[in-house]
Amino acid sequence: MRRTSLGHWGAFEATVENGRFAAARPWSDGGADPQMIGAWPDLVYSEHRIDRPHVREGFLQSRERAGGEGRGREAMVPVDWDTALALVAEQLQRVHAEHGAASVFGGSYGWSSAGRFHHARTQVRRFLAAAGGFTDQVGNYSWGAANVILPHILGDADAVSSAATSWQTIAGESDVVVAFGGLNPKNWRVTSGGAGNHHMPRYVAEACRRGVKFVVVSPFADDCPEGVDASWIAPRPNTDTAIMLAFAHQALVEGRADIPFLERYTRGHDAFLEYLRGTADGTPKTLAWAAGISDVPEGELLALWQTIRRGRVMLTASWSLQRADHGEQPYWALIALAAMLGQIGLPGGGFCFGYGSLNGVGASARRGYVPAMESLPNPAGRAVPVASFIEAILNPGGEIPFNGRTVVFPDVRLVYWAGGNPFHHTQDLFKLEAAWRKPEAVIVHEPWWTPAARRADIVLPATTSAERNDLGGSSRDPFVFAMPKLIEPVGEARDDFVIFRDLADRLGCRAVFDEGLGEKQWLHRLWAKTRARGAKEGLDVPPFETFWEAGIWAVPEPETPEVLLEAYRRDPEAHPLKTPSGRIELFSATIAGFAYADSPPHAAWREPREWLGGAREGELHLVTNQPAKRLHSQLYQAERRNAPETVQINRRDAAVRGIGEGDLVRLWNERGACLAVARVGERVRPGVLVMPTGAWYEPDTRQDRLEVNGNPNVLTADRRTSALGQACAALSALVRIEPYRRDEIKREMD
Numbered sequence: 001m002r003r004t005s006l007g008h009w010g011a012f013e014a015t016v017e018n019g020r021f022a023a024a025r026p027w028s029d030g031g032a033d034p035q036m037i038g039a040w041p042d043l044v045y046s047e048h049r050i051d052r053p054h055v056r057e058g059f060l061q062s063r064e065r066a067g068g069e070g071r072g073r074e075a076m077v078p079v080d081w082d083t084a085l086a087l088v089a090e091q092l093q094r095v096h097a098e099h100g101a102a103s104v105f106g107g108s109y110g111w112s113s114a115g116r117f118h119h120a121r122t123q124v125r126r127f128l129a130a131a132g133g134f135t136d137q138v139g140n141y142s143w144g145a146a147n148v149i150l151p152h153i154l155g156d157a158d159a160v161s162s163a164a165t166s167w168q169t170i171a172g173e174s175d176v177v178v179a180f181g182g183l184n185p186k187n188w189r190v191t192s193g194g195a196g197n198h199h200m201p202r203y204v205a206e207a208c209r210r211g212v213k214f215v216v217v218s219p220f221a222d223d224c225p226e227g228v229d230a231s232w233i234a235p236r237p238n239t240d241t242a243i244m245l246a247f248a249h250q251a252l253v254e255g256r257a258d259i260p261f262l263e264r265y266t267r268g269h270d271a272f273l274e275y276l277r278g279t280a281d282g283t284p285k286t287l288a289w290a291a292g293i294s295d296v297p298e299g300e301l302l303a304l305w306q307t308i309r310r311g312r313v314m315l316t317a318s319w320s321l322q323r324a325d326h327g328e329q330p331y332w333a334l335i336a337l338a339a340m341l342g343q344i345g346l347p348g349g350g351f352c353f354g355y356g357s358l359n360g361v362g363a364s365a366r367r368g369y370v371p372a373m374e375s376l377p378n379p380a381g382r383a384v385p386v387a388s389f390i391e392a393i394l395n396p397g398g399e400i401p402f403n404g405r406t407v408v409f410p411d412v413r414l415v416y417w418a419g420g421n422p423f424h425h426t427q428d429l430f431k432l433e434a435a436w437r438k439p440e441a442v443i444v445h446e447p448w449w450t451p452a453a454r455r456a457d458i459v460l461p462a463t464t465s466a467e468r469n470d471l472g473g474s475s476r477d478p479f480v481f482a483m484p485k486l487i488e489p490v491g492e493a494r495d496d497f498v499i500f501r502d503l504a505d506r507l508g509c510r511a512v513f514d515e516g517l518g519e520k521q522w523l524h525r526l527w528a529k530t531r532a533r534g535a536k537e538g539l540d541v542p543p544f545e546t547f548w549e550a551g552i553w554a555v556p557e558p559e560t561p562e563v564l565l566e567a568y569r570r571d572p573e574a575h576p577l578k579t580p581s582g583r584i585e586l587f588s589a590t591i592a593g594f595a596y597a598d599s600p601p602h603a604a605w606r607e608p609r610e611w612l613g614g615a616r617e618g619e620l621h622l623v624t625n626q627p628a629k630r631l632h633s634q635l636y637q638a639e640r641r642n643a644p645e646t647v648q649i650n651r652r653d654a655a656v657r658g659i660g661e662g663d664l665v666r667l668w669n670e671r672g673a674c675l676a677v678a679r680v681g682e683r684v685r686p687g688v689l690v691m692p693t694g695a696w697y698e699p700d701t702r703q704d705r706l707e708v709n710g711n712p713n714v715l716t717a718d719r720r721t722s723a724l725g726q727a728c729a730a731l732s733a734l735v736r737i738e739p740y741r742r743d744e745i746k747r748e749m750d
């Protein structure tokens with residue numbers, strides 16, 4: 001039997017033989033990665049599947065009185081479902097009664113699976129809301145800083161979350177595309193919710209063929225699709241803001257600045273221009289100034305400026321740029337530069353974010369046809385920024401500023417995680433390991449024995465999306481997919497939804513949680529939303545049965561290609577932005593009013609706390625990017641590696657340290673150390689190491705604070721972008737590296 005289904009890494013055709021998921025290959029000519037898709041059966045039948053519920057030995061004996069020290073160390077004891085569910089219900093009731101709802105931490109950040117109904121994170125938050133409330137997480141790791149700064153500049157975060165100028169208009173109209181952070185094709189293998197169309201490389205190649213010139217600004221040459229003859233400028237990491245500001249200054253002094261555009265479409269450009277001139281700080285933001293910060297020769301910057309000073313120019317930044325100290329600034333600076341050039345709202349011109357970050361950005365698709373599972377209001381009304389998880393646990397009652405408000409950390413007693421891997425995504429994992437011992441109870445739903453599952457008190461085995469019915473898709477893709485159940489659950493695994501429904505039953509809140517509906521009825525209800533959306537736009541969406549039978553519904557393409565802020569440009573009075581002024585804010589009185597020392601009221605250069613400009617002898621900048629053939633830590637278990645993750649190092653840096661190609665190396669700083677395999681060459685600029693995330697966290701049993709699989713988050717800092725964004729700043733980290741000899745571990749870590 002062959003069925004079509006979907007994962008975050010693409011739509012696939014599944015072959016099922018005698019009740020077994022035998023093979024998976026990319027659906028149709030969709031262009032998904034065959035290796036990632038082909039790993040599905042390996043994942044589903046992995047030796048790392050959790051076969052039944054487990055409880056940590058000490059916790060089984062003495063519950064919360066066991067303390068958290070044994071997490072990840074004591075044996076996990078298999079128990080039956082009834083015992084496990086009774087324990088979970090008891091712990092939730094206890095914490096609610098003794099400490100209140102806010103002491104249950106249930107934000108549960110993570111991507112989980114592509115299906116929209118069985119989406120674990122949505123399900124756990126619905127359940128905890130129904131059960132009386134919890135502390136939630138706000139924002140995301142992907143574009144947390146942009147999510148906060150963009151509404152101040154543009155009125156909302158659409159320019160990073162959903163809207164983008166289409167590749168069609170770039171191919172047709174752009175002369176130059178300058179990609180800060182590049183366009184790394186590996187990122188196009190993935191879309192949140194999954195996609196049928198993986199044709200980004202084709203769009204870029206087409207633009208190239210029509211003569212569009214590409215400039216990649218990145219420390220890493222691989223941030224460029226094959227076959228694209230791009231110029232490469234390799235600045236120090238985290239210095240893009242300085243380059244953008246210098247171009248804006250150059251526009252100003254050359255009389256290239258589009259003053260009528262600034263006057264009509266922006267507010268506060270005077271203050272910004274004064275900053276560029278250096279009126280107050282005595283530093284004009286010249287090319288020479290930016291060359292000193294970015295370590296790019298002034299001549300190279302001048303040449304790049306000359307390619308963008310005329311013609312139709314698309315300025316774009318990857319999401320990675322804002323996942324760094326002061327990550328709000330490169331986004332604000334890029335918008336300001338685009339405003340100076342006056343092409344915002346024109347086809348193929350202006351600015352845009354994330355072309356190289358996710359499949360589907362700039363593809364043509366109608367939005368709103370993939371239904372989202374509904375959430376429930378959280379009676380506890382509490383939430384903390386996602387990246388402040390460690391601090392929230394360690395510092396109950398502590399306060400942090402956040403976008404003009406004050407967040408007070410709850411007294412976390414119970415942590416509930418379903419659909420994310422905090423021992424992958426959190427920065428400073430050895431610090432997390434210590435913080436993780438503090439709560440009285442930790443409950444995790446997982447299909448696999450991930451590092452987070454191994455560190456829980458109660459582990460409930462979840463089904464994978466192959467073992468249940470669902471539907472999914474991405475708003476950036478022209479398809480909605482049925483995800484039929486392919487096989488019976490593996491072992492004793494149960495759907496997250498079913499687990500929560502049974503728990504809700506025990507806690508007396510089932511009617512609120514499931515509204516009396518089962519899986520099938522929920523899928524009908526979700527599809528009804530798609531049909532309602534169609535009715536609004538005059539599109540004929542088939543009935544559920546027709547959709548389910550076909551397995552796919554192709555959403556008709558929009559009539560005109562999208563251009564970011566086109567309507568605003570056409571008529572700013574009729575289409576004002578949702579900013580206080582209704583205009584693009586190059587100076588924000590709101591942000592000025594917050595008076596945060598680290599968050600200037602206009603785009604400005606601020607030194608990161610860790611960067612090459614402030615490095616000590618021997619330190620290198622560690623860039624941790626997304627893994628090429630995994631989705632974060634997902635798919636790692638199917639790789640069957642016998643060596644740690646790789647790290648890219650420049651030949652020059654390798655030579656002075658005696659590191660050769662393929663050598664085992666140790667990376668370390670004051671936060672910890674991890675092993676890696678060196679890839680030596682010229683792909684990465686001197687002074688920089690590039691290491692993908694996603695290796696499963698595995699501390700060495702004999703060495704304190706040494707991680708052996710190559711998870712670089714033991715090296716990244718638990719710091720946020722700024723008081724404004726409080727977002728993940730993983731990409732600002734300095735480390736040292738040396739050949740690894742197991743017997744002579746140095747002890748510089750303390």
Ligand SMILES: Nc1nc2c(c(=O)[nH]1)N[C@H]1C(S)=C(S)[C@@H](COP(=O)(O)OP(=O)(O)OC[C@H]3O[C@@H](n4cnc5c(=O)[nH]c(N)nc54)[C@H](O)[C@@H]3O)O[C@H]1N2
Pocket residue numbers: 109110111112113118120141142143323418419420421422424425426445446447448450462463464465496624625626631632633634693712713716730731
């Ligand atoms: N240093 C550094 N760190 C980073 C980043 C970086 O650039 N550098 N990037 C950050 C970003 S942008 C992100 S989005 C995060 C990603 O972090 P996460 O989203 O947390 O990463 P995943 O590995 O996708 O975790 C998803 C988990 O859900 C589980 N899962 C899958 N399906 C199901 C299901 O049906 N039910 C349940 N219960 N579980 C399921 C998977 O096994 C996996 O453990 O990492 C962040 N961390």
Ligand SMILES: Nc1nc2c(c(=O)[nH]1)N[C@H]1C(S)=C(S)[C@@H](COP(=O)(O)OP(=O)(O)OC[C@H]3O[C@@H](n4cnc5c(=O)[nH]c(N)nc54)[C@H](O)[C@@H]3O)O[C@H]1N2
Pocket residue numbers: 141142143180181182184186187188189190217218219220223236237238239240318319320321323324356357358359623624625626627628629630631632690731
């Ligand atoms: N294959 C695959 N694709 C994915 C994912 C995955 O796990 N696997 N995850 C998805 C998710 S959740 C997200 S949020 C997106 C993330 O999308 P991004 O954040 O854009 O992706 P990254 O790979 O982290 O970074 C892209 C490149 O930015 C460059 N870079 C880093 N710092 C700087 C800097 O300071 N300046 C400049 N100029 N360049 C810099 C690095 O060389 C890196 O290769 O990717 C998505 N796509």
Ligand SMILES: [Mo]
Pocket residue numbers: 141142143
């Ligand atoms: Mo992300």
